[in-house]
Amino acid sequence: MVSKILVVDDEPDFEALILQKFRRKIRKNDFEFFFARNGFEALEQLKANGDIDMILTDINMPQMDGLTLLEELLKLPCLTKAVVVSAYGDMDNIRTAMNRGAFDFITKPIDFRDLELTIDKTLSELLILQKGRKAREVLSAMQQEMELAGRLQQSILPHSYPECREVSVCAQMVPAKDIGGDFYDFFVIDDDHLGFIIADVSGKGVTAAIFMGVSRTLLRFTALQGTSVDKVFSHVNNLLCVDNDLCMFVTAIYAILNVKTGELKYANGGHDSPMKIAVDGSIEILPRTKGIALGVMEGVEFEAGRVMLAPGELLYFFTDGMLDAENEAHEFYEVRRLIDFLDGQDQLTPTSLVKGAYKSVTDFVGNGPQFDDMTQLVIQYQPTE
Amino acid sequence: MLIEHEVRDGIDIISLIGRIDAQSAPGVNQEIGIVLDDKRGKMLIDFKELDYISSSGLRVLIAVSKQLKAVRGSLVLCNLDKKIYEVFDVSGFTAIFDISTTQEEALSMLGD
Structure with a gap:
């Protein structure tokens, strides 16, 4: 030149x-x-x-x-x-x-x-x-692009909660970077059944976000066919295993609540078990059921777990970004701190738990950086009759 | 993050030292990839000095396991501490990896 x-x-x-x-x-x-x-x-x-x-x-x-x-x-x-x-x-x-x-x-x-x-x-x-x-200039354009992608990602997560009188819901996904690999979802399957998903894709950033988009679409689409929780997971697992050269995987819980009876069926794809919080505040970690992270091994079978929700009871779903949050002394938040937090709550509503637990984790972390996406989904069963 | 590698009786012994997170995982993937290129087909990964593993790290291990399976090789993990074992357990990966408590046990599993 x-x-x-x-x-x-x-x-x-x-x-x-x-x-x-x-x-x-x-x-x-x-x-x-x-x-x-x-x-x-x-x-x-x-x-x-x-x-x-x-x-x-x-x-x-x-x-x-x-x-x-x-x-x-x-x-x-x-x-x-x-x-x-x-x-x-x-x-x-x-x-x-x-x-x-x-x-x-x-x-x-x-x-x-x-x-x-x-x-x-x-x-x-x-x-x-x-x-x-x-x-x-290139970097600044990329940063703007990432910021947009982050906004797009947040916008595909549901924000208006299902119009269902029997259940109240609150959820939050806070990515560690502009975009993340965690997600939650909920949807009406039919008059009596609501579906809930929480999931965590391996890795972070752009690759995780793309895999998150694919996983979310497959899960929601399959779930809306109305099949059982375990069948939904084995089907989606097989789809995710095809051509998965990067060995990406997603851990997830899928739960279906019968809003008339309070019966909840769930499948666990290698995810931290959700917790049931009774009206008196006592906490029960849902039993593990057979299953592994989705996208790893074709043909894996999943087992459905079953639990009854009494009126007023809550289910607390979370991703490991909450537990692996690290403070400046390199200690992890860990499940025991989360249980301590949930145990001490007077006000048991989905919104207060989501806000409170997030504050509890960020207070613990202090000035340290956020390493992983942090996601919570809380539902409360409130039958009208 | 540090990786040590030695070959004993035709078995690749990889020691992971430090933390495998989203940042260090690509480096680990690359270094183990170089070892896999020698096609010995038997690998032991020792977790004794590993402090932390994130899902990015698990992804690398799955990739290694798949590559070894593709050549009918084998992989054994050993010395997982309680917290790291829990990560494997929760994700269901204890069912897809061969895990032993000590290096000796792992070596004898691979020696057969």
Whole structure:
């Protein structure tokens, strides 16, 4: 690519000399020269040719001198580098020029070999700066893209809770990065049945988010066919195993609540067991049922568990990002702290538990970073009759 | 995160030291991949000095296990502490990995 160099000097012969000395580079299209007789003309040239790479400027010139030009140059948004030409030994002006952002200086009488080296050095420095600026622009575009993806991801998680008088629901997914691999879902299957899902995809970031999108769609679509919890998991597991070269997997719980009877059936795909919270505050961790994370091994069978919810009882689903939250002393939050928190609650509503448990974890973590996505889903059974 | 590798009686012994999380998992995957390239087909992964493993780490182990199965090789994990064993247990992976308590036991499983 041709490098554009602006030469600023009030000496008319200088132009001819430059063109003669650099004729080969000009012919090879390495350099293209522009000329100005003083600082004003130089600024005009810069305006007309916004992509000038470097300026070679004299100091003493009429109308606007080189030192003033350097000052003006600082106000422009371009990366253009300036090299000043000074009288031999004129240290005062050289120091002033350097302090005003000049990249280098050469002295008169000009040694053209030295000038050529100086130009090459200046241009390669400029190239590094340009690459850096380009990289920052790409990075900032990517950050904006990630932020958008994060908003898209949050928007596909359900926000309005099912219009069902018998159940109240609250859920939250807080990703560790802009986008995450955790998700929750709930949906009406028929007049009597509601479906609930909580899930955690292996890894974090973009790959996890893509796998999350696929898993969520497959699970919801399959679940809405109305088959049993264990069948839904074995079907989705087989689908996720196909062409899964990256060995991604998702741990999940799928539960179906019969809102008329309070009977809840659930399947566990390698996920932390949910907890049942009774009206008196006592906590029961639901028994583990047979099953492993989805997407790992084709043909795996899942077992359905069954539990009865009495009026007022809650089910607390969570992902391991809550338990693995780490404080500055490198301690984990762990299930015992979560149980301690849930155990001590007077107000037992889905919203108060979600907000309270999140606060309990973030208080514990303090100023430490969030390593993993944290997701909670809480349902409360409140039959009307 | 550090990985140590030695070959004993034709068995690759990998020791994992530190934490495998989303950040360190790609490096672990790459280093074990280099060992797998030698196609000895028998691998022992020692968890004795592993402090933490996230789902990204589990993903790497599943990939290693699948690659070994594809060449009829075998993989045994050993020295999982209580917390790490729990991670395997919850995800159901105790059913798909051969896990032994000590390195000696693991070596004899692989030696047969």
